[in-house]
Amino acid sequence: MRTGIDGFTLLPDHLDRAAQAQLLSLVDDITAVAPFDRYVMPGSGRPFSIDMTNAGPLGWVADKSGYRYSPTHLKTGQPWPPIPDPLLSLWREVAGYRADPECCLVNLYRGPAAKLGLHRDEDEQDPDAPILNVSLGDTAIFRLGGATRKDPTRSFTVSSGTVMLFSGPARHAYHGIDRILPGSSTLVPGGGRVNLTLRRVTPPVPSPQGACAFTQFQQAFGSTA
Numbered sequence: 707m708r709t710g711i712d713g714f715t716l717l718p719d720h721l722d723r724a725a726q727a728q729l730l731s732l733v734d735d736i737t738a739v740a741p742f743d744r745y746v747m748p749g750s751g752r753p754f755s756i757d758m759t760n761a762g763p764l765g766w767v768a769d770k771s772g773y774r775y776s777p778t779h780l781k782t783g784q785p786w787p788p789i790p791d792p793l794l795s796l797w798r799e800v801a802g803y804r805a806d807p808e809c810c811l812v813n814l815y816r817g818p819a820a821k822l823g824l825h826r827d828e829d830e831q832d833p834d835a836p837i838l839n840v841s842l843g844d845t846a847i848f849r850l851g852g853a854t855r856k857d858p859t860r861s862f863t864v865s866s867g868t869v870m871l872f873s874g875p876a877r878h879a880y881h882g883i884d885r886i887l888p889g890s891s892t893l894v895p896g897g898g899r900v901n902l903t904l905r906r907v908t909p910p911v912p913s914p915q916g917a918c919a920f921t922q923f924q925q926a927f928g929s930t931a
């Protein structure tokens with residue numbers, strides 16, 4: 707699909723119904739350990755209109771003091787559960803990046819007021835890693851813009867099983883969810899949309915090849931610097 711921004715890949719129906727149901731049941735496993743939370747926005751303290759939780763070594767959190775990554779759930783204080791294997795496999799298949807994601811943010815959109823305002827994902831220290839986005843359940847109206855808030859945006863629907871990859875310039879583009887279309891899918895019991903967003907947070911350590919080259923350099927030149 708043409709969106710006016712490079713690095714964006716839209717894969718509608720990438721996951722069949724069985725794969726969608728499997729991911730949803732893995733989300734249940736995640737929320738059994740790390741229950742959904744309703745974060746508030748830094749500064750204003752206004753609550754988001756969606757519920758969030760995480761899997762992985764680092765989870766994205768928000769409270770009055772700011773947006774950040776945390777190794778533990780804000781309410782339980784416990785580490786997040788690991789990112790399920792099928793999601794790591796999907797990342798390895800689609801993302802084409804040299805390191806695995808460290809965060810799987812789980813967003814639950816339920817009801818007519820659920821939305822996510824136009825924003826950029828900018829709390830990650832690794833600006834090069836792509837972002838992988840999975841849609842489950844009700845169809846959403848996704849809005850994608852450009853590098854600045856003033857750039858033109860366009861909206862399109864993302865239905866259950868859609869996978870999106872944001873790399874290159876699209877990785878840093880403004881985006882958001884205008885609304886969901888309640889009742890458009892039967893996947894999520896009680897209705898709603900579950901979004902999984904896979905992100906690398908920290909820059910990966912040098913590849914074994916790079917480390918090896920450095921070791922060879924040290925051996926050749928006797929440097930310990």
Ligand SMILES: O=C(O)CCC(=O)C(=O)O
Pocket residue numbers: 811813822827839848881882883901903
């Ligand atoms: O729900 C979506 O598809 C987008 C989620 C998102 O942009 C985010 O969590 O940063």
Ligand SMILES: [Fe+2]
Pocket residue numbers: 825826827881
């Ligand atoms: Fe985002």
